[in-house]
Amino acid sequence: MKSETLPAPPPSAEHDWVEGELVRSLMRTQRSTQWLALLLVAIVVGILSDDNEPERLAAWVVVWGAVAVWRLWVIHQYRTKVMAQPTEAHLAFFRRNRWVWPVSALVWGLTTELYFDRSPLGDQYICWLIMAGLAMFSINSLSARIGVMRAYLDILAGTALAVMAWRMLVELQLQGPVYHWWVGLLLLIFWQVLRHAGERLHETLRRNFELQYRNMQLIESLTRQTQAALDAVEIKNRFLASAAHDIRQPVHALGLYADWLRGEPELVNELAPKIVAATKAVNHLFDSLFDLARLDSGKIRLNVEAVDLGKLLRNLELQYRPLCEAKGLAFRVHLCPGTVRSDPILLQRIVGNLISNAVKYTQKGGVLVASRCTAAGLRIEIWDTGVGIPAAYQREIFREFYKVPGHTGTEEGFGLGLYIVARLTHILGHPLTLQSRMGRGTVFRLLLQPTDPREAGERAVSTMAHLFPEREETTGP
Template sequence: MPHAYLDPEDGLERQNQKLIEIVDALVRQVERGGTGSGEAYAQFRRAALLEEQVQARTAELEDALGMLNRSNARLAQAMRDTEAARRDLSTAIETVQEGFAMFDPDGVMVMCNSRFGMHMDDLRDQLVPGLRFVDYIDSVAGSRALSLPPGETPEIWRTRRLARHDDRHAIFNVSLAGDHWVQISQHRTPGGGTVILQTDVTDMIRAERQARERMLDDQSRMARATLDHIKQGICIFDGRIRLAGWNDGLTQLMGVPTPRLRRGLQFPALWRMIAQDFGFDGEMSRDRLAAWVETPLARQPLRFTMRSEDRRFIDASAQQMPDGGFVFSFTDITAERRAIHDLARTNEALEERVRGRTLELEDALERAERANASRSRFVAATSHDLLQPLSAANLFLSALRQDDPANREVLGKAHDALHSVEAILHALLDISKLELGHASMDVGPVALGPVLAQLRDQFALQAAAKGIELRILPCALSVTSDRTYLKRVLQNLIGNAVRYTETGRVLVGARRRGGAAAIEVWDTGPGIPEEDFQTIFREFARLNARASASEGMGLGLAIVERACAILGHPLDVISEPGRFTRFSVTVPVTQAVAEAASDGPAAVAHEDGCDRVVLLVENDAELRRAMCHLLERWGVTVLDVESGEAAIELIGETGAEPDLLLVDQQLGDGMTGLDTIAALRGLLPGRPTRLVTADRSPELREAARRAGVTILPKPVGAEALRAVLGLDS
């Protein structure tokens, strides 16, 4: 084929020449073959196409040559700019006051300024671009200008310097000959190269050295002045056990002549001077001291005492210093030793006097205890003997009152007087038994219900005669105590409450507190100031009472305190003068009764409800009694009143805190149930409340909703009450 003659590697002129030859050959062939040959025409057309391709290729080559010429022009300009920048950079680095050098990532120097290698004239010719970093370090290590620290060789310095080359940033000082100092600041570039700056810091280091020397001189003068002004004797030895310094106290305390003290004096020589007047007092010896002094390192602090023939005592202590030397200090402790000796003699005398006085006090205490025991036994004996004739006298007076109506009033007063004397004797008998420890305690299960019922019957008439209300709430709890003394404790507390309450009421009830029951006695009497809480439990102590036997002799609370202490029942009192007083005795609940409570529904009801207190406001007497009876059967303590005013008065006077409020809506002419609830919420915030009513009108339901009160509709069933109380059905 004709185009096989064309070689793309030929130049344009050669390709054109070949194309012309091909065209000529084709024309001659056409002329020889005539017009009847189609092959010749096809070859001609191919020749024409080839010529067009050659022309197109020629145009492309001309464009490529143009682009290449333009690129070469730009490259030449860039090279000129780079050279100019390099010259500017070299000029800039030359103007820098520090020595500057840059190494590429392969550790070959790229450039440096004339200050690089300052103070090292023997390296001037070697510090040129192309120098390897390792060779640079070798040259510096072998330079005459490098000043090495004592004991360090050029090889050691070279190893340490190459190790710093691996750091990303490194700053250190190098000492040069002629007391010159250069600070080396070496940094890694982001591309892995290294830049080194060398700064002459000779003036700075010389100034710091001078300042340090001045400071050391000042410190030396201050130290010398300090040593001369302290009372202790001081001597300092260097690492070679030679005397390096001392103060005047050394010569004054230890008797060492000043002319014989000089710098460089060996320790043994100085110690021989000291040993002429002082010897060791205690376990220290000359050999132990010599061994300590001759130990070159790690000397432990040393302390011992020395004594002179004229009985002067010196406290010596030694401490090692960082340079291997040590310092000795001597302190005169003669006065302290004499004071300790005198104090010891005084202590012995005092101890002897204390022993004597202790024996005297023990004898006096024993005599007082015997006298007290005798008094208690006498009181117990006389009280018991006197009670028999007093009982007989009471019987005789009772008979005379029936036989002699005319003198009944006089006989009644005599009977009351004898009854008071009998009560006092009973109290004295109880006190004496408790003090002597002869009180017979029979601790076991005690049912509180019968005890409280007996006390209610005992004090009901006395309270009614004074016009006060006595309320002793029933309780089904059983506790662990002595029945006789527990009853006597409650009897004295209730008796005091009734005796000192002029108006208002006395409230007695038990409240469950975990595994114990708190039996509380509340009254609206005059109250007890807090500072008298301890006084009221003393014998014959009465607050604001007339000296009348009919009002007691102040023994009731003393009996209460002693009996509670023996029984282990905590006793507590709170009071607000002018408002109320509350005594509380905490008694453990009987475990056997608690276990039996799970045997039947009735027991469960009592156990579950005994620690609940309900305030019932109901003006219907029959309904109120029925609800009280039902609630008390479940073990619930009920505070029942007939009106809202009475409820507010009860809470205000006694400070009681019921767990639930049951308030009837229609309470007569006074406050309504909602009015009562609103007032009680101010006294008892957060207490659960139920409005008990038979009124089912929308108006009342809306009013209760606005007040946030739940309605308990009448008639009230037992199940509804148990649900309100949260008791198991």
């Protein structure tokens, strides 16, 4: 079995997964940042308490507290309602609450009004260090979402620069000390450096998540390929076990009959029918295996055309009536004339397998093959008065090499007929149903919906993809 790589997943799936992981990465850091912010507020209040009116400082603390409560509420909502949800919920939650971080940056930027040119240089220096630390910490905690990080840095630096400009240009009317200009220039440079560093960090995070996603896809692909290989080995093992057991008897019988006939040629009339029966059994096995090989190779050639249903069923009658009569069974055909678009060879194979099963598992009574005109279209029905199929096995009988335990007649079969029927009816688009009563018989109903050649080809390819998911069919959709 040729091993090939799977087609690449849709780009949108990878993009959405990566975006969701970036949101998760950002939210994982938020609880710790709140405790750090609380510590920094305490330091700022302690430093500036002697340099400002209590009302101004209290007003800033109240505003910061309101924003902190908002952020804590966002974190709580995420942890209790969103964390365990799929990616779409994370992205929607983030879109609704993304402004909490820029507003927080605005509040911190307004602290410049409390200390710039209003406090001793030592106090200003400490406050500027706190601002710088906040900015640097933000590129670590917010770089997972590049838009939020940029907005945070831009608003933090922009607010501080606006406060400085108001103080220098309006209140001091350019009469302040020269170091004000140097502080403003350093702030501009620091702002752009942090912005660039944050963008680089974001790209690193994104590439890491993209690599993680592709590794997951690769692992999943390898897992599917491994499972497909194990399934193939299991199928081959079941085939070898079943075929070795089933073919041994007719081949052994052929050898015995040949030796017997060589020693006693006068028994030719008695032994010839037995030799023919054993030969037919071997041929039936090989016919089934060839059908299975064509199905599993995906090389089914479809020839969809108008099929005369009456002619098809009459041909099958010529083939199966002698088998019924040899077993003492009645064989009846009821025809509703009409044509259907299908593949005549595959359709005849389907109906032939169903009739063969009916004959095999019927010991008395008979078999009825009927075509009926219904509101849904033409339908073929195969009725028998055989042993019936227990309800517990009515799905299992369509598996390859499956035989109903203790079912009279299974010792002569190979468990491939109904498996091939199920595969072919799926490809042609002819729904198959069955009803059965133990000891009373079984009826299979085949609805002959018109076969679309393109859709049938796609179903043949999709069937192969389901059986062997590691294959990439170049002729597929």
